[in-house]
Amino acid sequence: MHALIPNLWNFPDLGLGLGLRPVHFNYILENWPAVDWFEILSENYMDTEGRPLYVLDQVAERYPIVMHGVSMSIGSTDPIDFDYLRKLKDLAERVGAVWLGDHVCWTGVAGRNGHDLYPIPHNEKTLAFLIERIRIVQDFLERPLILENASTYLTFANSTMPEEEFLRRMAEEADCGLLLDVNNVYVTCRNHDLDPWSYLEGIPYDRVVQIHLAGHTDKGTHCIDTHDRRVIDPVWELYADVERRTGGRATLLEWDANIPPFTEAHAELLKAQQFRHTAEVAHAS
């Protein structure tokens, strides 16, 4: 049995959470469902004073909120966008975010934005570059960044280390946290002909603060991280392994396309309980 590893910052295990999505706003406001916590896509609330923020304020009064962004572009060679970071910081203060994060990726360069999570080569040079950027951002935000492994679809010829080693060194040397998306581990490993179990061996679990679960689309030749369906069994198996290793981490189900009614998404999330129970038993023994 693996040793149980707490995260370095003692961030709480918030339990099982869902992404806060507009299609579920009315249900949530009318029912205040028994969800442990909500994660928001930061950018959906940073430039609005309309209904999304109105709803978020009410949700934040009742549930822990975690902020997860898609536009920090920490791996971009463009200058850091401090206007963006200021808005991010203000929103985090407004909703009392338990932690906030983004992805290990870049989203645009030369002033343009592709609105996607683009990969970076895993080598010493990009590692050093990324570490410096993370430190600057953390200093500005005055909190650790919790960065997620994105799904990737290509391999750079100038990568010199496996992704999990890159993530470990990035997290340790920049002193940041990790959001381990086990669906992304599965998708990335499928796309790169790698073994996801070996990937999980290399993760520094004392840096893992949160876990993501999601469904993906299997195209046969490759997988796309679509967040549009249920979690497949092999991903649940990876999740169970991570839960056994850590003794339990805040876990979130992402569902961003073909979003079902709230109760259906919640039921899918609650499947995680069986694996968390295993971890709790392991923790107690």
Place this chain on the structure above:
Amino acid sequence: MPRDMPELDQIERWMQTLFMDADGVRSGLRSEAAGNILPCTEESLEGLVLPSKQLDSVERLSIYGNMYFSRLIEVVAEEFPTVQHLLGKEVFGKVVRDFVTRHPSTHYSLTRLGSKFPAYLGDEADDIPDREFVADVATVERAMEDVFDARRVEPIQFEDLTAIPIERWGDVRLQTIPALRLLQLDYPVNTFITAVREDRHMDIPAAAPAFVAVYRHNYRVWRIDLDVRRFTLLAALHQGGSLGSALDLCASLPEADPAGLMDAVSGWFREWTSEGLFYGAHLDA
């Protein structure tokens, strides 16, 4: 890492050029723009991007290129459903592809993407059928997006207006809420938009001056047609004119009935304040 490997900045700008090529990654690879950043042909591509067991290097890059356009088309379609209905899905997709190629996103928020779309349809896009009508529809749909996110303020009530001494009414300047757009159009598009959103057939109406107010009230977005008198009065106030000067402007219209105007105006303000269109009333010193 081999010594002749490109810098991260080069890789990112090169990849972005490929992903944003309207004719696909293969076309991007042959483009002068990409070649100026990194001299790489399809034959030498494996020196930068490795194939997987299932996909060659171009196919792997194309996953990102295809997702770039499909995502942005989806976002613009969500914001401009009536425009998509008018053009048909295929033409709409091509128009958006051209639009984002000529006007790529430069902001982290996807809600900014459509801000130039109405003007693009009206002035720049190739082969748009019923161009003026389509552009007017887009103007209203974009206004709906703008007011959805606009700054929130506390509106004043009708009683706040009646509290102003009647002899000072001419000097009052009313502040319209940020979530209000007043649109002067060449086509009566409002009922057409409603018909499409309710899935009812309606022929494209003949050109005729039309005036529309788009606003947010209680976190819902509304569209209402205005007659020329109401529009003139509201627009004059919106631009900062005093109530007296706005009424003079309104009374000077050929359509105005000066004798009945003052009776009508009271009802208009009762209606507008109940819809929360004003948030301040100031008297000139």
